[in-house]
Amino acid sequence: MTEARYKPGDSVRVRRAYPLGHIRTPFYIRGQRGVIERLCGSFGNPEELAQQRSGEPRQPLYRVRFRQQEVWPDYRGSAEDVLEVEIFQHWLE
């Protein structure tokens, strides 16, 4: 199991990468900056599981909070509206 590198409140950026395969990091959030809301636990890596492999080592999974106005520059709504997305650690930097 991979050790958790981040804790709630830490500032992170989602990797801007476009590998092929079964990726659970949505396109729209790649490259965006956010803050760790919580560590959800460690889970099998979906990119490996989709290839019928073991999914080991398990990867820490976080809920990351993003400001809507930063994600969508033309966002209509409160500056405090947020979006929370589950992101695996190997997609964070």
Add this chain to the structure above:
Amino acid sequence: MKDSGSYQPYSYFQLMEVSLRELLVEKGIVSEAEVAATVADIRARSPERGAKVVARAWVSEAFRKRLLDNGTEACEELGLDVPALKLVVVENSPDVHNLVVCTLCSCYPRMLLGIPPDWYKSRNYRSRAVREPRAVLSDFGLQLDEKTKIRVHDSTADMRYLVLPMRPAGTEGWSEERLASIVTRDCMIGVAVAKAS
């Protein structure tokens, strides 16, 4: 299959389902009885399960705390098994309104809400819920105060989300059963709010 009484040819997907199922049975991987039991189990799940959880949280402050702290364990107390996946319960308040979506596919707390509605799986909802949640809520007839913050949860991996709606005014003294009767599927997804009538 629909029992419409009249003969209708299989659609493409029905034919695929029958072909695959018969192959799996023929090869001894599953039995017809196992398939039937699984289908019955899936059909037995309905939003009434989620409503029971919400109503308990409305009447019991201690349960509400446990539910927000660890949704999976709190549901087990009510005899609701939430296998493998972790349940995260997000609470609405006068300041914050929560909305759940899965932009990648159709992840949904099926153990508490049953089979997701078609709109939840539509491209329209999935793309717009993260991009313009206020417009989406307005399409559902929900106009939130400008000051209310919206928190959208994109259910992308191993968590499943349930919205804990606010208990409406005018429900003081109601029994748990009566409270559960006003907790709709839509208010547990976050596209509606609970109403007393």
